Amino acid sequence: MVPNPLALIAEVTHHCPLHCVYCSNPVQLAGMYSELSTAEWLSIFQQAGKLGMLHAHLTGGEPLARTDLTELIAAARASGLYTNLITSGIGLSNQRLKALVDVGLDHIQLSFQDSREDSANWIAGAKAHAHKIELAHLIRQHKVAFTVNLVVHRQNLDHLDETIAFIEQMKPERIEIAHTQYYGWALINRAVLLPTRAQLEKAVEVVAAAEKRLAGRIRIDSVVPDYYAKYPKACMGGWGRRLMLINPAGKVLPCHAAEVIPGLEFENVREHTLEWIWQESPSFRRFRGEDWMPEPCRSCDRRTEDFGGCRCQALLLTGDPTATDPACSLAPKHHVIEAAVLEANSENGIAKPTTASSFVQLQQQNATLWNYRTNPE
């Protein structure tokens, strides 16, 4: 028997009022017509609770785009799950927030794109920044735990200290600083998003100083980008080891991006139970354990720590989902990562805030490389 999963990632819709260039959603989004019903989600949360899962992370798209979100949160909470709402905040009113907290919402994670309004709205492809600030103050008037999430990249890292100070004023319990991961839309936009080594090194210092300054007040969780790491990330804590993700149409995936892998068929909650999918389905078993591993993973001491890295990244960058994650410095195809890093650090590299003379010039220089996330049909 495989140990039970720990958390459920519920992508309740792929619709989103924001169009962030770093979005991790697949480029092929699930349409509204195929979305799971309220009753189907209720059954999923019950099954998740019985399976011993601890957390339900409601995400999207924008989960607030579902009019039944309060019911979904109530059901997840009633099933014993810790409920986390991952949101842009668009669509949240005081009344709606109160209803969510009343039914047991444990935690809300609000995203910001930048501290500077022009840049934040540019990254999101929507005028959302001012509304988010209002919301952050509103959230603090309710009894719910609060995290601010900031995705960082080439276009907002130069003033990270300013952005942390900006977020600090909103008094969250926690700040999550997540370097962009290059899947979905972010991979399409990688050239404008991948930071330079100098940007990254400065950011590490800024985060360390902020951690020290805010200790005991605000916890900072920071995710280091794998393009600059020596070893790959233990993606999702290993394939089929901790997490199940359910997409808006009911497909059950081991991670956000897994659908890019050709030849794998993902089961649907409309046809199978979560337990069967977790224990028995070929897709969840495909990269579980070590049998699938190639060298150098198979004989590597780190195979039980990083599990060979990310299967989707291996597919996306090498064409082979069974290859060692090219982010690993020991990977035979590590050169594809090195090439991207080299380009990001070249003298004539893509513009970033400190090299452009103004925000308008920055926008102009990057305009042709900037692909906004679209919505499903």
Place this chain on the structure above:
Amino acid sequence: MAPPQDSSQPRLAPGCRWGGTEEERVILFPEGAIKLQGTGREVLEHCDGQRTFGEIIADLQKQFTSADPAKIRDDISRFLEQLQKKRIVDY
């Protein structure tokens, strides 16, 4: 950043709550959970935001008579301070 004082009233920090089953109790927080067994569980079950640190210590010293009372105080103080740094406990 300081250890709890006798008058502190330790409690779970916002966003943290008990979960799991009676046999396997955990404290849930936004991005994870910690499993609590034995003394750690006992200590945190006392941290209800009502009782003071002084009262909690006295209670646990009574319960664990075979252990050195000063060591109990030190251990629990350090334990709570660590959890406070991780934003799991407030006092």
